[in-house]
Amino acid sequence: MFTALSSRRIWSLAEKRAILAEMAVPGTVVMEVARRHGIAQSLLYRWRSDAAKVAAASKSAPVFLPVTIEGPQAATPRKTATKPRKCPSPLASIIEIDLSNGRKVRVTTDIEASVLLRIVTALESKA
DSSP, X not given: OOOOOOOOOXXXXXXXXXXXXXXXXXXXXXXXXXXHHTOOHHHHHHHHHHHHHHHHHHHHSOOOOOOOOOOOOOOOOOOOOSSOOOOOOTTOOEEEEEOTTSOEEEEETTSOHHHHHHHHHHHHHOO
């Protein structure tokens, strides 16, 4: 009994990505890339199409972020401020936001969006 060896080459994901990166360079001729690697142009176009489908699917997939909901916390004593501060409404809840730089912001739900945006922007821009 004779068994024939397959002439098909199996390309790793890293190899496919590297070849597709070559193909993506402006001014590159696909036929030259295909010849250099000993594969058909149609295979390169199929890999590119498959990669585009995977990228589109991953962009449309929902992204879930961790959220922690905590119960009411006991008030901690604070230093008296020189200016009287507006007290949050008794019905307001606390929102905790974890920033990308590791800092946390806790605000009440009745905070104005523009104020929150200024706070988050300032804290994200500081190292």
